[in-house]
Amino acid sequence: MSTDFQKAREDLGRRLRALRKESTHGPLTGTALSASLGWAQSKVSKLENGRQTPTAEDLRAWADATGHSEAYQELHGRLKGFESHIRSWRRQLSSGHRPVQEAWNTVTDDARVLHVWDSFAVNGLLQTPDYARHVFERYARLQNSPRDTEDAVRARMDRQRWLYQRGRRLNLLLWEGALRAQLCPPEVMAGQMDRLLGAVGMDTVRLGVVPFNAVLRLPPANAFWVVGERLVITEDWHAELWLDDSDTVALYRRVWESLCESAVFGAEAQHVIARARQAIPT
Structure with missing residues (x-):
């Protein structure tokens, strides 16, 4: 706690x-x-x-x-x-995943810049519908929450409109483990890797990958979002944490910058993603 x-x-x-x-x-x-x-x-x-x-x-x-x-x-x-600041999953998911996704949509709609670290799964802003569907189903089983998977997927896909609005910027770092985690069938993972390969060249996205063999200044710990300069959202198995004091936001930005030093971008990032795609079992 x-x-x-x-x-x-x-x-x-x-x-x-x-x-x-x-x-x-x-x-x-x-x-x-x-x-x-x-x-x-x-x-x-x-x-x-x-x-x-x-x-x-x-x-x-x-x-x-x-x-x-x-x-x-x-x-x-x-x-x-x-x-x-402490939003338990039990309480949030009592009506299913869609309300949680809609709350996230409201948060991102108000932001122009996001700094995100994802260490365990592909970020929701770049997920394919099929990949998102499998993620929601796994969490619904874990939390024993109402199954509203299709509504949740639609809400998450609606959030991705953010990427196509002028003046927005997603600064996303992915741990290579997020590319390798087999959370869904091989064909779905292959489609997800193709989506990431295409995202590398988007004007509103700066996508970096921290490879397994990178020299790290910090351990690749829990995922988090820094929304503008005003809010950090991170999560654990029991709850989601919303942290808005300035010292904490500054701390997470320092963590992000430290992880960024270990990341590769552009063609090098595409190479790491392509390597993960080739490793998908057939």
Whole structure:
């Protein structure tokens, strides 16, 4: 779990504890508060110690029960502040992949420049429909989420209009492993490699590949997007992280620049992609 996220939960827990102890009805014990709310006493303890994320309804009930109804807006603001940075896949995918893709479309529509590192799969802006379809199906099985694959594919393909708009620039780095990962049948992988070969010459795309034999300044760790100079989006198995403080954005740009030093571009990138295509089993 993100250290920043956990710290924010603990800070919110301390604020909840202070409201309980400063109740307008006189100091309340955790047992008394839980009884008045009809909660298990362990829930009060977990919330106050940052071991459980409250819902907005929990915060409203806590503020009212302690006689501090006016504190709800502050508490809810804190919750929105750190929940907006940690977006669990379970919650995001509760209605399928299409809403997630549409949210991404909104983010990219507002951006003119993207700096992206992909270490495990071909980037969505350059995926073929068939490749995207297999990726969505694999994640839907993993997360046990609603199967809306075709709607999700259409939303992802709609995002690719971004590449054909004047003034846009995709600065994309791919780890060679993303070209070799057999996430779909050979014929689909071959079509995906052909798509990448054609993307090398696009005016709006600067496509670099970090080969397996490159000298690395940093390990080829998790994938991420830097959207303009204002937002970083990265992900783990449990959640997607949206990070917007300036120091973090600057850190990820330094990571991108370090990886870029190990990348090849133009004809050399095409050679690495073509080599991966030739290695596809027939």
